[in-house]
Amino acid sequence: MKAFLPNESLIPWLKDLSSSLEVIAPVDVEGEAVYQTWKGQPPALVGNTLSSPIEVLMPRTEVLFRYVQDSGRYTFDEPKVPTRIVVGMKPCDLKAVAILDRIFGSEPTDHPYLAKRRSTLLVSLNCTDPGPWCFCAIMDSGPDAQEGFDLALTDIGSGYLAEAGSAAGVLLIKGCSSGLFLEADGSHEASRDILLENARSVMAEKYGDRSVGHLRRAIRSADWEYLGRQCLRCGGCSFICPVCHCFSIADLGVPDGERVRCRDTCLLSGFSRMTNGANPLGSIGERMRNWYLDKFEHLPERTGLIGCVGCGRCDEICLAQIDRWRLEVLDERSRQQRQQHK
Amino acid sequence: MSDHDSNGSNISKRNNSYSGCSKYSGQSSQGSYLPLQAEIVDIDVESPNTYLISLALPSGVDFSYKPGQFVMVSVFGLGECPISITSTPTRGSLQLCIRLAGRITNGITDSRIGDVLGIRGPCGNGFPLDRMKKDILIAGGGSGFATLRSLINYIVDRRDSFGKVAVAYGARTRQDLYFMQEYKGWQQAGIDVSVTVDIGDEGWKGNVGMVPALIDKFNLPAGSAAICGPSVMINAVASKLMARDFDHSDIYVSMERHMKCGVGKCEHCCIGPYHACQDGPVFTYDMVKEVL
Numbered sequence: 001m002k003a004f005l006p007n008e009s010l011i012p013w014l015k016d017l018s019s020s021l022e023v024i025a026p027v028d029v030e031g032e033a034v035y036q037t038w039k040g041q042p043p044a045l046v047g048n049t050l051s052s053p054i055e056v057l058m059p060r061t062e063v064l065f066r067y068v069q070d071s072g073r074y075t076f077d078e079p080k081v082p083t084r085i086v087v088g089m090k091p092c093d094l095k096a097v098a099i100l101d102r103i104f105g106s107e108p109t110d111h112p113y114l115a116k117r118r119s120t121l122l123v124s125l126n127c128t129d130p131g132p133w134c135f136c137a138i139m140d141s142g143p144d145a146q147e148g149f150d151l152a153l154t155d156i157g158s159g160y161l162a163e164a165g166s167a168a169g170v171l172l173i174k175g176c177s178s179g180l181f182l183e184a185d186g187s188h189e190a191s192r193d194i195l196l197e198n199a200r201s202v203m204a205e206k207y208g209d210r211s212v213g214h215l216r217r218a219i220r221s222a223d224w225e226y227l228g229r230q231c232l233r234c235g236g237c238s239f240i241c242p243v244c245h246c247f248s249i250a251d252l253g254v255p256d257g258e259r260v261r262c263r264d265t266c267l268l269s270g271f272s273r274m275t276n277g278a279n280p281l282g283s284i285g286e287r288m289r290n291w292y293l294d295k296f297e298h299l300p301e302r303t304g305l306i307g308c309v310g311c312g313r314c315d316e317i318c319l320a321q322i323d324r325w326r327l328e329v330l331d332e333r334s335r336q337q338r339q340q341h342k
Numbered sequence: 343m344s345d346h347d348s349n350g351s352n353i354s355k356r357n358n359s360y361s362g363c364s365k366y367s368g369q370s371s372q373g374s375y376l377p378l379q380a381e382i383v384d385i386d387v388e389s390p391n392t393y394l395i396s397l398a399l400p401s402g403v404d405f406s407y408k409p410g411q412f413v414m415v416s417v418f419g420l421g422e423c424p425i426s427i428t429s430t431p432t433r434g435s436l437q438l439c440i441r442l443a444g445r446i447t448n449g450i451t452d453s454r455i456g457d458v459l460g461i462r463g464p465c466g467n468g469f470p471l472d473r474m475k476k477d478i479l480i481a482g483g484g485s486g487f488a489t490l491r492s493l494i495n496y497i498v499d500r501r502d503s504f505g506k507v508a509v510a511y512g513a514r515t516r517q518d519l520y521f522m523q524e525y526k527g528w529q530q531a532g533i534d535v536s537v538t539v540d541i542g543d544e545g546w547k548g549n550v551g552m553v554p555a556l557i558d559k560f561n562l563p564a565g566s567a568a569i570c571g572p573s574v575m576i577n578a579v580a581s582k583l584m585a586r587d588f589d590h591s592d593i594y595v596s597m598e599r600h601m602k603c604g605v606g607k608c609e610h611c612c613i614g615p616y617h618a619c620q621d622g623p624v625f626t627y628d629m630v631k632e633v634l
Binding site: 064065067069072073074076078103104106108109110111112245246247248249250251253254255257259261264266271272273274275276278280290293294297298301302 | 374375376379416418419420421422423443444447456457458460598599600602603605606607608609610611612613614615620633
């Protein structure tokens with residue numbers, strides 16, 4: 001089912017949704033678009049966000065359960081999961097959800113993730129204006145969402161072309177106050193096709209030389225010791241990646257407290273260190289190599305999907321200016337050239 | 343969760359490759375990270391820094407396991423860590439051999455009889471008893487011997503199903519040797535047991551040296567091997583065995599790794615493409631020799 005949402009109907013529609021669901025949408029926070037619970041402000045739906053909305057499903061920190069002691073025995077209480085709708089999720093992040101579904105959905109399944117996944121509706125926003133680091137078209141995860149969305153929007157200037165991808169998506173159109181959505185016609189779809197084709201060609205021009213095959217060869221031949229020396233070991237690329245899903249678990253509180261899990265990254269030195277001091281990934285070079293191998297070799301083996309969606313966030317955030325696809329460090333001149341090119 | 347299903351999107355409908363929300367197979371329907379509460383019913387001292395803890399699980403819980411598997415053990419407030427099961431499923435109680443190593447193991451051994459520990463599992467694959475040959479060499483070093491005791495006692499209880507069996511075990515000193523009171527029973531069951539210590543003393547009349555040196559003492563046909571211990575020992579034992587025509591795919595190694603989730607999600611225990619908690623901890627030697 002397709003429909004057209006005029007620009008002036010966007011906020012009324014979000015208000016309509018927020019009367020029955022928690023609406024998560026990107027909003028402007030000190031100049032940065034951040035996914036938050038929407039409270040009536042204008043949504044920042046332009047461009048990609050630095051932090052991924054994947055945090056709705058995989059929060060930085062979350063309580064797995066609370067434990068309460070009584071006479072030496074414990075009772076456990078798992079947190080309730082609210083029903084939510086994420087509006088504005090870009091196709092790259094949607095593809096990341098598909099990858100995480102396979103990771104956390106494979107046996108033995110991860111109940112905390114799946115509980116949130118089941119109670120979250122996804123409204124994606126196709127990418128008509130890719131950012132300077134975006135290359136989703138090369139990774140086959142954009143600029144338009146192919147699957148996994150309940151409703152897909154495309155900004156065609158005068159409003160949004162809305163396409164339902166599930167029964168819930170149909171209800172998002174049909175179930176809201178009358179008059180918000182109008183009938184879509186052929187001109188809306190033609191505008192969408194032109195805009196998406198333009199986005200594809202922009203990315204092809206900038207990043208057409210990137211290929212997974214080349215990167216796999218680069219992983220085998222890269223000087224990991226050199227790259228390790230350049231890496232600042234901040235873990236930023238990992239914490240910001242919508243596919244990275246490493247986590248740690250810890251208890252907070254005695255005798256009553258919470259068992260929490262928080263995002264972690266295999267790039268940090270203590271990640272694989274055992275109690276006896278042995279560390280199978282002892283050097284940063286080994287850890288960087290493991291990071292790449294996991295995304296481009298091991299995850300595809302396990303899930304059938306490559307662990308990169310082309311969002312470009314790791315390129316954007318890398319303080320060491322490592323060209324993540326050539327696996328070399330950019331000097332200042334080539335960095336500036338690249339920026340100008342963009 | 344049914345209250346969410348009616349409102350939320352159901353990914354299992356949209357993604358055929360997704361293995362299915364309804365197939366949750368954790369040990370309890372409550373959730374995959376909720377532990378069972380097991381009561382400590384007995385504590386024994388194996389060495390100056392190693393305790394043998396016997397646990398009673400709640401009645402009615404189906405907790406079937408295989409030699410070589412492990413459990414995630416919780417001390418609430420301190421956290422959770424992986425501990426190999428040292429008892430055999432052929433006998434009653436669940437036993438864990440705890441060496442004081444860090445915060446959580448100290449917390450476990452600070453517990454008293456009657457206290458509860460959290461238990462998740464059993465985790466991992468265990469020794470593939472159906473694929474292993476009947477003649478088995480078991481080699482352990484240090485605390486790695488704890489998981490092998492499960493296999494040895496399993497063999498003792500199912501002796502007719504196995505052929506020639508030999509055990510080579512080494513520890514740092516005489517005081518560090520585990521399960522000394524059981525060696526006689528193993529020998530009476532026809533198992534060739536050979537023990538060594540790195541550092542001998544006046545009270546020790548046995549072998550002094552490394553575990554690989556014990557391998558030469560055995561007259562064992564090329565069968566299967568089960569090894570757990572330091573990497574150096576594993577490699578040395580494996581090369582001796584391969585020189586005696588053991589196939590590298592018949593040499594099973596139990597690997598130790600840092601773990602957090604125990605269900606193959608957190609990535610802490612990755613060994614190349616494998617997760618030690620799910621694909622292991624028991625691997626064939628050819629799968630892991632690159633990282634040993």
